[in-house]
Amino acid sequence: MSAATAKPGAAAAGKRIPPGEIHQSFLAYRGFRFLKWGIWLCLATILAYALHRPLTAPNGGTWLGYTLGTIGAALILWLMWFGMRKRSYGRIGRLQGWLSAHVYLGLALIVVATLHTGFEFGLNIHTLAYALMMAVIASGAFGMIVYAAVPEQMTRNRHGATVSDLMAKIAALDGDMRQAALGLDDRQAGLVLAAMNQVAIGGSAWRQLSGTRPNCATRLALRRITAADAVPEQRAQAQRVLGLLGERLEYLDVISRDLRYKALMDIWLYLHVPLSFALLAALTAHVVAVFFYF
Amino acid sequence: MSGDDIFEIAIVGSGPGGIAAVTRAAARGVSHVLLERTGHLSDTIYKYQRRKHVMATPDILPLRADVGFAEGSRETVLETWDRGVEAAGCNVRLNAEVVGIKGERGDFRLTLADRSVVRARAVVLAIGLQGNLRKLTVPGAELPSVQYQLDDPDEFQDEHIVVVGTGDAGIENALVLSNANTVTILNRGAEYPNAKPANVQLLQTAIADGRMQAMVRTAPKRLEPGWMTVDTADGETRIRCDRVIARLGALPPRKFVESCGIVFGSDSPSAFPVVSDHYESNVPGLYIIGALAGYPLIKQCMNQGYEVVEYILGNPVAPADEPLIQAKLDAAQPGLAVSPFIATIREQVPVFAELSPLQIREFLLTSEVHLAAPGQKIFERNDYTNSFYAIVDGSVEVLIGEAGAPANPVLRGGEFFGEIGLLSGRRRGATVIARDGALLLEVPRNTMLRLQRSVPSVARAIDEVAIVRVVKSYLGQDLDSAILAPVIREAEIVSLKAGEILIQEGATDDAMYLIRSGSVLVSRMVGGQEVVLTYLAAGNYVGEMALLRNAPRTASVKAAVATQVIKLPAAAVRDLLDAAPELRRRVEEKFSERVRSSAHQTADSESGALVNFLMREGLGEATDVLLIDETLCIRCDNCEKACAETHDRISRLDREAGATFASIHVPTSCRHCEHPSCMKECPPDAIKRAPSGEVTIADTCIGCGNCERNCPYGVIKMAAPAEEKPGLLSWLFFGRGPGPGENKAAKKHHGGESSRKKAVKCDMCHGIEGGAACVRACPTGAAIRVRPEEYVAMIRRGGAS
Known part of the structure; x- marks a missing residue:
């Protein structure tokens, strides 16, 4: 038994993702095509640098320096164009390929730009541009690692549920807890109510990134209510409330972790993009300065 | 006029058909009488729920009657007719139930319930079916709390009401009554095969929400004031019951009709009397029109009422649809005339041989006639088209090999093709080209499916040929x-x-x-x-x-x-x-x-469980589905933004919603089913399947929401059009307007014709170069659109993550 041979219709040909590329990471796009490009670019740069015998110490002013500088600047402009490409939804071709190239050619820029400097650093606009570029690449590398690792953790954390599913579960738990708390003494019931009134998730960027929830009323209630304290006729109720609180805490933890992952995937762009624009400014200054003092 | 006088025409029943007939008779100045059993005209529509919206389908069919009729509320329709009958000066006798018809053309004697006799030269029987409702037969069924209709649901409050009957009428009544009453609906089985899926869904939602109760595998046993005893799968039980609404359907009043000497088509209880092209039954001079003749639509009934009077007067008017059909024939081959063409179809095309000329007319209205030039492609292999073709004249070649190869089957006049695409909902298996000038009849999917359901001979003819073709395609086309x-x-x-x-x-x-x-x-x-x-x-x-x-x-x-x-x-x-x-x-x-x-296919339980999950998510009937690998998805929602940007700023997919198994997420997005549920009940027939497979909704959408309710996967939504957006750069640099994928403007906009909601869904980026925008815009390769068989084959090879 096998599926009948169904070839894609003529109209659909070319638009479809080949079976071998189904759910392939952007890092492995087309058999690591852009990783290979990046490596070739680095090797070529290094070879040229090694063979190059300038009259003075290697620097940006030699013919190789200018060549590498031009390649680097062009790369920077092209890499920054990614922001535009990402939002041009009508464009043919897949964004995945662009991201793959963005990552590997961006990393290759480390070699190209460093060799462009000829290791001549100082307290000037040129080194500032270099430093900004390295910061952009570093933040991008962080982003790349996050993109490669976090989605899987995020998926495992939620077990197929969405955040709104979890919130609905918490709301249902709260209903049960309200009932159960009626059988507790005032102090304990107060703790339960405080827990129910607080859904302390999210908050500041740092709070989100750390995934911590200080002053979590649910955790506090869980710690302060003990079945042993309760008068014998309330013990069963207290036990039940503790079970519900434990479940509630678990859901809150899942949501906090989810937000933490989401924050990790978002935060680096808040550095990467502004630093890129700063780099663009510094790069412009660097180029103008170089030609002005030519 | 005294009882001994003889009318030219007696019309029995004052439904849409009877009213059209009597007003035509009055307009022609013929002596006539309209006999109505009840004290008002048009009892069936009179008994509709108050303010019920009456549809005027099929839209394409022109109305030909001396009284008006247009889509509108029950009240407007009835008022138009009452006025029309009065204005025409018709001779109407209310409370005149006909209990017997004897005689033949020229001298009929109609006996009324009060024993008086009306004489007429010709009789038009337009009594419909609703006069013959199925009744409850259990002890206590005669109690006044048992009713077979629901006029005004607001009449009842805080009652315990039991609805018997799970067709559309029963479900609609139960739903509307559940607003102010405690409603229980009894179902003999466990499912609702006789109701529209949209109604079943509304019912199931109401049950899930606790607004009403359904008892399955349950039938009424006994009634007493305030209580009903019911038979359930677990034995008898007694439930509160202040009122019973029994909606058990209607049957042709066969006993009465047969007592008039009229012959039915078959012994089946749902069979209709046999009538000629001119609506004449086997009793000369006795004509049958409307629902009793098998034509339940109001507009059809009215046209028949008009035509039947003309026929009786010896004036062979062409049916109202004649010009529409003639136009189709003219477009295909000038010189074809409607009646001979219909006769040819009945003689030459066995699959339609048992259809009456009236039935052929009906389906010709939605069909197309083509004259294909030699070598012209009818459809291509791998197309997703699904209409059915019958060859009226000429021949076609099915391309299994190259064109002209001896193994290619040749189909000739009278044969048909395209039934596999129609039935399976999948791609065409082979290209078909015309060999000589082939005159073809192309019947659209919905019409053909309806024909197959309602005319057993059509289904039988298709099945017989299908078996031969299947066996040959497996064992060899060249076999004798x-x-x-x-x-x-x-x-x-x-x-x-x-x-x-x-x-x-x-x-x-x-x-x-x-x-x-x-x-x-x-x-x-x-x-x-x-x-x-x-x-x-x-x-x-x-x-x-x-x-x-x-x-x-x-x-x-x-x-x-x-x-x-x-x-x-x-x-x-x-x-x-x-x-x-x-x-x-x-x-x-x-x-x-x-x-x-x-x-090399693996048999591990993990990938098996994934296949199982995908089937639960509807991939078993899907042809193309969006799957997101959550180990790659960075939750950037660029897919949704891309969808919105390429589709009038409204995203047709919801990334986060939908089920996930292992790491495979099936977002809420159209699966482009083989037999799309959304297509079933679209009044303007706006949902279409493109040759390349996409199921799309045309601009003719009227926003009724049937498709939204019918889709089992919740992928259709009703949305008002969104506003225009500024360019990307002016958003980026100047913060103007909503950004990519954002849709703030649409929410602010209310009222007015321009903001009327229409159904929107994924169209697989039909007409957009480069394929699905969601997939192209995914930066990490997490979102893909695949054919299920491709994906399952990949999983079986152990390729899934």
Whole structure:
């Protein structure tokens, strides 16, 4: 038994993702095509640098320096164009390929730009541009690692549920807890109510990134209510409330972790993009300065 | 006029048909009488729920009557008719129930319930079906709290109401009553096969929300004031019941009609009387129109009322649809005339031979007539088109090999093709080209499915040919039909419900099956656990191993969705193979090839569970589905933004919603089903399937929301059009307007014609170069659109993450 041979219709040909590329990471796009490009670019740069015998110490002013500088600047402009490409939804071709190239050619820029400097650093606009570029690449590398690792953790954390599913579960738990708390003494019931009134998730960027929830009323209630304290006729109720609180805490933890992952995937762009624009400014200054003092 | 006088025409029943007939008779100045059983005109519509919206379908059919009729509320429709009848000066007798009709053309005697007699030269019977409602027969059914209609739901409050009957009427009544009453609906079975899916869904939601209660496998047993005793699967029980609404449907009033000497089409209780082109029954001078003749639509009834009077007067008017059909014929081949063309169809095309000229007219209205030039392509292999073609004249060639190859089957006048695409909902299996100037009748999918359901001879003719074609396509196109006859004679069509088992692992039955529509799951027990091996869509075979090897079944096969298979009994096929060694060699070769190609398929429970999950998510009937690998998805929602940006700023997919299994997420986005549920009840027929498979909604959408309710996957939403957006750069640099994928403007906008909601759904970026925007815009490769069989094959090769 096998599926009948169904070839894609003529109209659909070319638009479809080949079976071998189904759910392939952007890092492995087309058999690591852009990783290979990046490596070739680095090797070529290094070879040229090694063979190059300038009259003075290697620097940006030699013919190789200018060549590498031009390649680097062009790369920077092209890499920054990614922001535009990402939002041009009508464009043919897949964004995945662009991201793959963005990552590997961006990393290759480390070699190209460093060799462009000829290791001549100082307290000037040129080194500032270099430093900004390295910061952009570093933040991008962080982003790349996050993109490669976090989605899987995020998926495992939620077990197929969405955040709104979890919130609905918490709301249902709260209903049960309200009932159960009626059988507790005032102090304990107060703790339960405080827990129910607080859904302390999210908050500041740092709070989100750390995934911590200080002053979590649910955790506090869980710690302060003990079945042993309760008068014998309330013990069963207290036990039940503790079970519900434990479940509630678990859901809150899942949501906090989810937000933490989401924050990790978002935060680096808040550095990467502004630093890129700063780099663009510094790069412009660097180029103008170089030609002005030519 | 005294009782001895004889009317030219007596019209029995004052529904839409009777009213149209009587006003026509009045306009023509013929002596006439309209006899109505009740004290008002048009009892069926009179009994509609108050303010019920009355539809005027089919839109394409022009109305030809002396009284008006347009879509509107029950009240407006009735008022128009009452006024029209009065203005025309018609002779109407209310409270005149006809209990017997005797005589023949020129002298009919109609006996009324009060024993008086009305005489007429011709009689038009337009009594419809609703006068003959099915009634409850249990003890206590005569109580005043039992009613068979619901006029005004607001009349009842805080009552315990039991609704009996799970057709549309029963469900609609139950739903509206549940607002202010405690409603229980009784269902003899467990499902609701007689109701529209949209109504069933509303009912199930109401039950889930606790607004009403349904008792399944339950029937009424006894009634007493305040209580009803019911029979359930667990025995008798008594429920509160202040009122019973019984909506049990209606039947042709056969006893009465037969007592007039009229012959019915068959013994089936739902059969209709036989009438001629001019609506005349077998009793000369006695005419039948409207629902009793099998035409339930109001507009059809009215046109027939007009026409029947003209026919009686000896004026052979062309039916109202004549110009529409003539225009279609003129477009295909000037010189064709409607009546001869219809006669040709009945004579030349066996599949339609048993249709009456009226039925042929009806389906011609929605069909197309083509004259295909020699060599012209009718459809192409792998197209997703699904209309049905009958060859009226000329011939076509089915391209299995190159054009003109001797193995290519040639179909001639009277034969049909395209039925496989129609039935399976999948791609066309072969290209068909015209050989000479072929005159073809193209019947659209919906019309053909309706015909198949309502005319058994059409379904039978298609099934018979389908079996021959299937057997030939498996064993060889060049085989002589005589050799195949025993196999074909014993082949049969088997229908399976979703989840029903076709083949049980280890069993010793040995028939083989071709999947004709739907799809099946193949599974095997591994270590006490059911492991799904694969899924097979329409067009594939299962069970040939047992047939060829005489071995017990090695795997179980069950239907993933409602499925039809053609069963080929093993003995007949084996006899055939024994008699033809060459054929056996060919089949064995084909078989070995299949075994080889499936040899590397894995049978681990993990990927089996994934296949199972995907089937639950509707991939069994999908042709193209969006799947997101959550280990790659960075939750950037660029897919949704891309969708919105390429589709009038409204995203047709919801990334986060939808189920996830392992790491595969099936977002809320159209699966482009083989038999799209959304297409079923679209009043303007705005939902279409493109040749390349996409199911799209045209601008003719009226925003009724039927498709939204009918879609089992919740992928259609009703949305008002969004506003224009500024360019990307002015958003980026100047913060103007909503950004990519944002849709703030649409929410602010209310009222007015321009903001009327229409149905929107994924159209697979139909007409957009480069394919699905969501997939192209995914930066990490997490979002893909695949054909389910492709994906399942990949999982089976162990390729899933």
